[in-house]
Amino acid sequence: MKYKQSQRQEVQFTEEQEAAVQTFWQDYSRGVRTTYLVHGVTGSGKTEVYMEMIGRVVKAGRQAIVLIPEIALTYQTVLRFYGRFGDRVSILNSRLSAGERYDQIERIRRGEVDVMIGPRSALFAPFPDLGLIVIDEEHEPAYKSEKAPRYHARETALARAKMEGASVVLGSATPSLEAFYQCRNGRYTLLKLKNRAASQSLPDVYTVDMREELKHGNRSILSDRLKEMITERLWKKEQVMLFLNRRGYAGFVSCRSCGHVVKCPHCDVSLSAHRNGKMVCHYCGYEQPSIKKCPECGSGYIGGFKAGTQQIEDLVKQTFPGSRVLRMDLDTTKVKNGHERILSAFSNEEADILIGTQMIVKGHDFPNVTLVGVLAADLSLYSNDYQSAERTFQLLSQASGRAGRGKKRGEVVIQTYSPEHYSIRMAARQDYEGFYEEEMKYRQLMGYPPVDQLLAVWMTGSAEEHLKKAALYLKEFAARINRGGRLSVIGPSAPYVSKVSDQYRQILYIKSEAYRCLIEAKNLMEQYIEMNTGFDSLRIQFDFNPINTS
Structure with missing residues (x-):
């Protein structure tokens, strides 16, 4: 894909942006190679900070890798890097053919590329003198490989940077607890961007208690307040985004x-x-x-949540006849360039309302969007995952950040059955540090990462009873090697998706305060598995600090 290089405009940095760049560059100039976390609110200009850091590293004769989640790797984002670095930029993504990927790697080998941009796999670009690795939206689960080898891009980037004498810059409006924990412990340097770059105000956020809506006779997924505000936006010719929070949904x-x-x-x-x-x-x-x-x-009103984006699209069209509605989900983006086509149409104001799942809240910038409605915030809050509160806070904060990015003030409506939950309250206040403090109390109490370390042992096999028996044997072995009580063994149990392609699944969790204890346990279990033929028909994988537990 070719991109036209645009005329570069001189960027006027805010004081916060300038301070972040100078902190990085003063360290870099002195030969200090370390890890930084750029914690900036949505719209604070993190990308401009990255590009200035990269520009200085490239000017010094070295190269840079920029990791961006595939879902956020949009034409809009890529164009900004081409505008700054021209043809010295290379892009990797899953839509490239094997031949196209090979061509980009060959460009690197010939010295024609200074900046490589792409998802997780771009981390392995064969630069001869790598000076900087940037990981944007570092909190995204997409940075953890769900297939063997189950590596996390953040940890792998830190290892490569150490080997090659490079610095690492992480960035997010809602950092992972792991990254912020390292800042608190003094292992990472925290760079804060508290204000939006163009001096826009953060949106006003309203929380609607859907229990009260039911009491008043409203059984619709759209609250009365949200319907009134959508009507107002349609009259003003402004745009609306409706976000259905389905991440992690597993039948709670x-x-x-x-x-x-x-x-x-x-x-x-x-x-x-x-x-x-x-x-x-x-x-x-x-x-x-x-x-x-x-x-x-x-x-008697107890059960699971069944509404999907298609049902919501039908309801919106029925409630607001004459409105132009677009839907963005897995079904509507299956065709080639599906993402770009929908986002381009919405950006060109060919639609009034955009409905979608988490893919609509990732890094998109629509100046005419003044209202964001979050439908069913609780869906991810109560997924069967210890990280559910963190994921919910991140998604709500990212969704809220889509409103009011132009000259008009933005508003956000969060619909929930749990308005008192700290992740909902802190997201409405855009208070990351308040959320961090509350969530860390839970992690400390329950012994979950980043306080303790977690090892998931995934087991699959075609014979269910044999698999269950093997899982129990492995649990008993883990208990035998638990010298000094350093390990805590949980399970085994079947994950939510207990059978895939006629292969049954079991999972065993092992916790420890020390990562090295889990490494030792994994090594001993591997030896035990190799020595016992009963495990030969099974597939067993070890996953440290897993992102997905279903």
């Missing part, structure tokens, strides 16, 4: 009357509803029969 059961969510009594994660009439914890294996009435308030 909640009450629409009081908001109660049925949780595991042992693990503090939600139970998942299964078709066999049971609710199961996918961490420890605890299960109980499905329920017809809420155990908290007795209401």
Whole structure:
């Protein structure tokens, strides 16, 4: 894909941007190679800071790699880098053919490229004198490989930078707890951008309690307040984004009357509803029969959430006849250039309302969007994952950041059955550090990363009973090697998706305060597995600090 190089305009940095660049460059000029976290609110100009850092490193004769999640690697983003660095930029993404990828690698070998931009795989670009690795949106789960080898791009970047004498710059409006934890411990340098670059105000955020909507007779997924605000935007010829928060959704059961969510009594994660009439914890294996009435308030309005983007599109068209509606999800983006076509149409104001899942909230800049509605914020909040509150806070904050990026002030409506939950409250206030403090209390109490370390042992096999027996043997072995009580063993249990392509699945979790203890445990378990022929028909993988537990 060719990009036209635009005329570069002189950038006027804010004081915060200038301070971030100078901190980095003073260290770099003195030969200090370390890791930085650029924590900037949405619209604070993090990309301009990256490009200035990269420009100085390139001017010094070295090269840079910029990692961007595939979902955010848009034409708009790429064009900014071409405008600054011209043909000395190379792009890698999953849409390139094997031959096109080879051509880009050959350009690097010939010395024709200074900056490589792409998703996780771009980290392995064969630069001869790498000076800087930038990881934008570093909190994104896409940076962790879900297939062997199960590496995390952040940890791999740190290792490569150490070997090659390069610096690493991480950036996010909602940093991962792991990255911010390293800042608090003094291992990373924190660079803050507290204000939007063009001096726009952050949007006003309103939280709507959907339990109250039900009491008032509104059973629609659109609250009365959101409907009024959409009507106002349509009259003003402004645009609206409606975000359905489905990330991590795995059949949790909640009450629409009081908001109660049925949780595991042992693990503090939600139970998942299964078709066999049971609710199961996918961490420890605890299960109980499905329920017809809420155990908290007795209401019969208890069950799973079933609405999808297509149903919401139909409802919006019915509620606002004459409005121009676009939908962006896996179905509408399957065709080639599907993402670009939809985003381009919305950017050109060919539609009034854009409905979608998390792919619509990633790094897009639409100046005429003045209202963002978050539908069912609770869907990711109660997924059966210890990181669910963190994921929810990140998604709500990123979604809120799409509003008011132009000259007009933005507003956000968050619809939830849990307005009192700290992730909802802190996202509405755009208070990352407040969220961090609350979430770290939970992680410390339950012994989850980044406080403790977690090892997931994934086991798959075609014979279910044999797999379960092998998983129990492996648990017993883990208990035997637990000298001094340094390990905590949880499970085994079936994950939410317990069977894939006729292969049954089991998962065993092992926690420890020390990463090296998990390494030792993994090495001993591998030896045990190799010595016992009962494991020969099974596939077993080890995943440190897993992102996905389903």
